[in-house]
Amino acid sequence: MTSRIEEITLDALLPRVFAREEMSSSKVWRKKVVLRRGGRYLVESASGGGKSSLAAFIMGSRNDYEGKLMFNGHDAKSLSISDWQDIRRSHIAYLPQELALFPELSAIDNIRMKAEISDYQDMSRIEMWLDRLGMTDRRDYLAGRLSIGQQQRVALIRSLCQPFDFILLDEPVSHLDASNNRIAAAIVEEEAERQGAGIITFSVGNPLLIDNPEKLNL
């Protein structure tokens, strides 16, 4: 997977746990959806709608689904371990709902860890993001000692420290106020634009405030 991912295709995709359920109201499950690089998508659902499952399918941490998931037309189930690692390092940025920070490392070390794995060099940009999100004075705090809102901002910056064709944000601003939400949205949009990437953001009610996203209800 050396070239860019132009499109992510969900073809009649359905989490196996939903196999017996009626999904007629969903615009995603059991439908054909094509997510394009450069596009902006807001996936909305009630709790339990399966949005974290969708994120896990796209990130390759689960494959308990029916139907097909394809990157540039390649079946995701045929990808090797190193393909997935490559996708995670340099094609799809991901902010999981549970943040997945390392509480025993400082905020800045959490970010540097991702930069190290993805071989991301631009430290001045990281400092700039920390500054805009008001986290500069918290950079050396252990991640475990930050508030949830602060952790969310650290995890957001971390997710940006890599080349990406898509950025997947699972409830990125659930613990942020409106002004921080706007700053976060602006940063994500700038960076996605700079990289020519698509934005896929998930929400159960407090969405990231990006401009004119295409809405997909699960």
Add this chain to the structure above:
Amino acid sequence: MSLISKLLRKNTSPARIAGFALSNFIGLLIVAGAVMFYIDARGIWDDDDSIVNTDFIVVNKKVTSASTLGDRDVTKFTKEDISELQSQPWVRRVGEFSSSDFRVYASVSQGGRGMETALFFESVPDSFVDMKGSGWSFETGQTIVPVMIPKDYLALYNFGFAGSAGLPQLSEQLLTGIPLKLYMRSEDGRKSMSMEGRIVGFSNRLNTVLVPDSFMQYANSQLGSDHKEAPSRLIIDVSSPGDVAISEYLSGHGLEVAGDKSGSSAAYLLKVVIGIVVSVGILITLLSVFVLMLSISLLMEKNRSVIHRLLMLGATLREVAAPYNMMIALGCVAAWILSVVALLLLRSFYSVALEGLGISSDGLIWAVATGTVLALIVIFVNIVAVNRKVKSAWALKMNNA
């Protein structure tokens, strides 16, 4: 140091690594120490006089009434006897004893006292005598003849004869320093020669007065009759000294083994003890490998969520496994270094005691080699285990919801 290893090290207890290194060290030390001691002290219980290899046996035909009554040929080996022996599967090669075909008189004079005795010489092919650098050679023109006598002769003299005759006891060192005057005369008394003999060694296995083969040929050509006698004793290089087939063959053909001390219970006991020590050492090393694998498994199970998060960030399996492998390698190397130091100490303790018995210098090399191989095996096995564990963390994640 990468942040991944910083993170994984934060989730690792140093006590666990130290515990592994310690048990690995003890295992290595026991195995390598036993190997070292065995090699170093081999000479003591191998019943080896460092002159004749243990794989050699000396055989002769049983002396019967017939031979006493004059027919000496009964105890000689015929060509057929020798070729039949040669064809046995346990025989590597057969050497014939050559006897002196002349008379020998040896005398010693030391501090005014003198002793004289009639003597005989025998020789075996030089390839059966292992006396590197001890002057076991003779060339025509040489005036000194190296001689080897049985240890038992010395014991007979010291503990039997010297006491009753009021003579001083002689040590091996003393004897090797005393020149022997040798007077050799042909059977018919027409030809004779004098030479100086020097005792260069004492043998447990060869019950004879041995001289180099080259000297025997020279002296026989000078003083002997041309008639060559068939040998009455043979030295045999056997492939497996403990083989039952050997003793069966020998007793079946009325042959006797000279100087047979292989049944020595002390040597056997020492071998058994060393065997037990080596097995215990191997067992402990295996256990330490097992303990390490278990604790690595536990550790990785405990760190599973950390490993999962790292993999989700795009870290490769190798990047995740590397810090664990590094810890294992460091623990093993530390254990290896400690065990080499301990081996050196151990050796300095017993080398003094073994000095007089002819310590071999190979022990340390073999011990370190054994330790190195074991340590490498431990490292290899554990690295394989870690890599499998990381890979299985990936696979489980793929299948579990």
